[in-house]
Amino acid sequence: MLMSVQEYVDWMTRLGRFGESAAAPEHDPRVCTRYLQLHARWLGGPLEAPVVVVPGGLGFYRDPLAGGGAFAWALVGALSHPVVPLAAPEIAAAAEAVAIALADDCGDSQVMTDTFEAEGLSEPTAPNGECFAWLSSPRARFDGTFSEYLASLSADRRRAARELLARFDESAGFRFVLTPEAPSEAELTWVAEQLTRQWGEDAAYALAQHLWPVAVAEVRPGQALFMRVYAGDQLAYFNGYLVRGAVITSQSTSRNLDLHHDGLGVVIDLLAIARLIDAFPAVRRLDPTCRTGLDDPPSIGVAKRKVVNENAYKPALLIGAPTPECAAGCPYFAPGQGWVAGTAGIVGRRL
Structure with missing residues (x-):
């Protein structure tokens, strides 16, 4: 039917x-x-x-x-x-x-x-x-402190994480804000504009990914979080996450195409973990969605896998x-x- x-x-x-x-x-x-x-x-x-x-x-x-x-x-x-x-x-x-x-x-x-x-x-x-x-779509586990989480990473990932965290420190003009506050009309318009520039005719699917956490935030605000990343006074990234029990899933991401900061995407996941440990103790896994479908290319998870320390299937x-x-x-x-x-x-x- x-x-x-x-x-x-x-x-x-x-x-x-x-x-x-x-x-x-x-x-x-x-x-x-x-x-x-x-x-x-x-x-x-x-x-x-x-x-x-x-x-x-x-x-x-x-x-x-x-x-x-x-x-x-x-x-x-x-x-x-x-x-x-x-x-x-x-x-x-x-x-x-x-x-x-x-x-x-x-x-x-x-x-x-x-x-x-x-x-x-x-x-x-x-x-x-x-x-x-x-x-195979691994995720990050953080049962203790942020230092303990970093120590659980492989040596190469741990070294890369520390280098990136130092490069994108707040002293270098970056701010990372993780809150349940849904995007404003102006922010969602900005997201749509950046996605259209980046993906062209495929932008609608990327925008639909952003709309899910917005809908959740408006109805069940405890189950959606948003990361705003600022480089100076400019919005550099806007990410949406969904919370299901002890797992938070990276659902959507949009970046300012006028700014170029290689490695910032990895830092966002790292600092999301740090903020979660401090402010959201019920959440103890970050799923960076390394792959979500059989037709995803294997390369899709290369960068995101830099934060993972637990096999997930x-x-x-x-x-x-x-x-x-x-x-x-x-x-x-x-x-x-x-x-x-x-x-x-x-x-x-x-x-």
């Missing part, structure tokens, strides 16, 4: 999968509705991608901003590591129903999701772990024979055949 995105949100709410008390902000129908409003305002029109819904509470769509022909998790295409409101065994058991729903409504179609979180699914060896493709769901070269060897569900075992193991480099 096909629904509009707002009908899908309403349907998931009626099923009890979404609700105002949900732990993940993307499961709060108020956040979803606000995101859709922001999408309509800043991206030139409503999100009008039909959603294929599956009995039990799953939805898939072709994100018009992401490109490609595969179906992905509905509504959250621009959201890093979204939470799926079903437990891992439920998702695996629903694969056949997903394939049937797609065949009925869309013909011969494939599902290739970005990485996600689900209850009972945190390692490739977990129950039903063999049903998913896995990406992120699942992706494949239904239908994987045709992209990046998905070759990954486990997938084949309609009429069942689960096909993978040979690739973990995709991407480990720590």
